[in-house]
Amino acid sequence: VEILTPHHLHAPMTEFCAKAGVSGISVQKPMAHTITDCETMIQVCKDERIKLKLYENFRFYPVYLKAKELLDNGAIGELLNFRINTIGTGGPSMPVDLKSTDWRLQIDTCGGGPWIYDDGIHKFSMALWLMGQERVEKVYSWIDYFTSFKDIPSIIFWKYPSKNNDDPPKFGSMQFTLAPNLYYPSNYYGCDEYIEISGTKGMMWINQCTSGGNFVSKTTQFPPIVVYKDGEVKVYGEDLPRDLRYSFINSTEHFIAAIKNGTDPIYTGEQGRNLCVF
Template sequence: MAQLNVGIIGVGSIATHRHIPEYQLLEDVNIVAYCDIVQERASEYAEQFGGKSYDNYKALLQDDSIDAVSICTPNYLHAEIAIEALTAGKHVLCEKPMATTIEDAERMIEAATNSGKQLMIAQNQRFTEAHELARETLSQGKLGKIYSFKTTFGHAGPESWSVDGANSWFFDKRRAFIGAMGDLGVHKIDLMHYLLNETFTEVGAMIETSEKEGTVDDNAVFILKTKSGAIGTMSAAWVYKGEEDNSTIIYGEKGILKLNTDSEFNYIFIDEEGNKEAYKLGKIQTNDAQTSTGTIERFIEAIQGGQPVPVDGQDGLASLNVIVKALQSAQEKKVVKI
């Protein structure tokens, strides 16, 4: 395979824990540029691993040798940088949520179409082994008709995760747009789209700022309905103390599927008679256990193989749309059609 040159835009925690080390695992990828508004962060990685450092992403995008970029910036910059990168002829892997408005997300999709370059959204939960097996199980009809589900992603908050701690942009509504819903909830929305192979048609939401300082949400629960009539809940929170919860349960006419609910077996199927199938598969990523997500590998494989990325702009838009409608639901205190 031909070598691909990559630039990292935003050298914060998601870049240093996920993007940079996962690119470094690939033999046919070189990270040749690092950019951060705090240039010392970019310079540290450039000096350690080689490459150039920038404090302005526009200068990085002028480098014609760069084939692709990872956008790991605060949410409000995703669309602006992605559109400029695509227009400059770069493939783009953008962190979630892909944008802060539906209009910006649509502009990103249009830029990808016009440029002929790939736009992938970093929804990494699709790529865990338990979720991939669950998708196969569900598509084969092992659970029969799906009746309901519960999916949850919660921990104590990004203070210990973010490079800026309690002063992180995560808590600034202007830069983040949303809090736990954008950090965690959008992952679970995308996951349910993937597992159920359909999108949601209605949402009712309760959204709170229960503990964190600032004006972004830290505790949200959605009730969701699919076109086929499955109803369930999604919880996203930065207020879960003592233990992270990153689990999904799906209820069907032929049994129950439990994903990441057990510390040992992260795929459990229980049929109508109570018979159990349990498998130990690859662990899901947590703030404490930084296993490889597979996201970067899939992004590079798509570029090199000339194939569509597995999570494209339309997928990112579908998840963002649920979040936007949930905000409307909470404000208007009623169920909203999507």
């Protein structure tokens, strides 16, 4: 079962489906309104022996998968700092009806703002996964409401925990930029993401996700992945599909395989809860 509903319905629907005996439940991000609801969802699925997945498709975007492979193989050394900028653009983009927009603007149905909470879960996910972290230690933020009802522009800053006293400090930041007059075509939502990661031996830039495949993707200035190390600049991922739809396809196929093979999905309920904690 795929639960793709306003967020306040995730917990009760998950409990209902689990007790109905379905083989697997995929819940769209964010997992739930509260950590208590997340814990309840995890426990009821354990009690009923149901496989629970928190659906976060950015984890399966081909360019991000390649970037993770490079990072894990030491492409820029030990990872120190993560930065992501999400730009809210002017489109043209996928039409979103008023009903779908309205529930995302209501705290009781969305649980938070449409940018920081609803969309931001993707970015919090990348901030942990790409950096090889499970949690953060401290979080600070400044959030404006320029349009009176949308939580943008904003900036969030955090510190990753240190495993040893002599470890170098590791930080991350997330920016939401409002650019409603910017012509920037997208087949999906009217936004795009740009990531920068610095390490002890180099830097990595990851260009685009939501609007990947548009005219910016076809320029030489914005290749999928750029790595600077030891005085050299290298480009990766130019042969990869940059359309966001592949992230959904890959995520769904992964969950089907997890159910058939009895393996853990990405994300598990516990990992989905940790994203909500962030």
